[in-house]
Amino acid sequence: MRGRLTLPAQRRLRRKSDFEAAYARGRRFGNGFFAVTAKPNDIGGPRLGLAVSVRTAGSSVERNRIRRTIRESFRLHQHEIPAVDLVVSARGRARDAAGAELRASLVTLWKKVTEQCATSLHS
């Protein structure tokens, strides 16, 4: 079961309280396209929450495109990420970026999260 790349509902942030907990006690990362807030959890795997508004995306179609790109990248890399709750939000520059650009950016972002959280968990 370790190798499957599914993304069921329990791997996503579903509650308002989960988001508030992440924003209150999470560590923040970011790059040109995205901003991430990460908080360790005790579930045994990472969970993803998305915060992409129509205002930053420009239109509903563009908003859906960005959300789906993030979700798919998280799904494919979920086994490399430690057990943290992630809230990913998009920045304005992601609106005009190509899909490949966004995917490359996300891969580096996951790596950054993994390194930072690994050190903080050991300490």
Added chain:
RNA sequence: GGAGUCGGCUGGGUGAUCGCUGCCCUUGCUUGCAAGGGUGGAGGAAAGUCCGGGCUCCGGCGGAUCAGGUGCCAGGUAACGCCUGGGAGGCGCGAGCCUACGGAAAGUGCAACAGAGAACAGACCGCCUAAGACUUCACGGCGCGAGCCAUGAAGGACGGUAAGGGUGAAACGGUGCGGUAAGAGCGCACCGCAGCCUUGGUAACAAGGCCGGCAUGGUAAACCCCACCUGGAGCAAGGCCAAAUAGGGAAGCAGCUCUUUCGGUUACGGCGCUUGCCGUAACGUCUUAGAGCAGCGCCGAUCCGCGUGCGCUUCCGGGUAGGCUGCUUGAGGUUCACGGUGACGUGGAUCCCAGAGGAAUGAUCGCCCUCGACAGAACCCGGCUUAUAGGCCGACUCCUCAU
């Protein structure tokens, strides 16, 4: 073949792999989850939220006022500001297109600039000199004279004239003839307009006749008048279940001993003589505080020690997080027949066609083509408006060429 008008349809295809989600089936168990299989999974505008409804809650006897909206006529519809058909006006050679298209004879208001004049009109240029007045001249008469009178000619305007020029968005019916000093509905003919009548039409309206010299200048997306319509809020509507914590109510239990305390109850005395107030004494229970012993917790266990001794248990109701529902079978799609010019209606057959909830409907890699626009459901329908790469189909018009 070219140019155009109108109406309708479509909105990349296909395969593999990995995912998300509604429903159905099977299996498993920890009985609401997992696995496997099947099947469904954004739009013509899902958009703007501009109208109209359904649905839900609140309010409501019926009306009036206020406010807002609609505005040629008839029909369609659940309803509409929508659609269909018709009328009128305007544009186009035409197919066709456009129209906020009720009332200015109820009242109030407004009209910049230009212009002479803008609403009981107006003489700037021009035109005219018929009549009256005036000026000049000629001739005649009267008077001593200044001058007066009569006739004729010329002249302007202090007069007449709204036909022409010019101004303007708009200048108080149009064209022609007559007429006149020049003109003018001043008169006449035709056109227009108003009134009345007849005919056709459900009606808007049209046609014809008679008749009036001609009125009611424009503006109502200015106030206004007339006719008709509108109760308010919205699925975060509304309904159901309901944890933890705190608080509310009820019931039961709140160990034993001693001391203390505010009350309470009872007895006695005094005051008052209606409820009551004051003092003293007692008290099983009740209120407050303290001490000791039980009990409980901390420790693997007994003792010691420390803490606790706060109340505890059960039930009820409100309510938060959360969950379920509303939630997709509907003014529904497809098709056939019939009625209707049409919008549409009636009847039959057949199909089930997204239902998320921090929010699914996707990603990657191939192949093909004409290389792909605008754009993402959030309770549901009917419209309108706006955005849109292209492609396809049908009907019709004009021009050119050929036969």
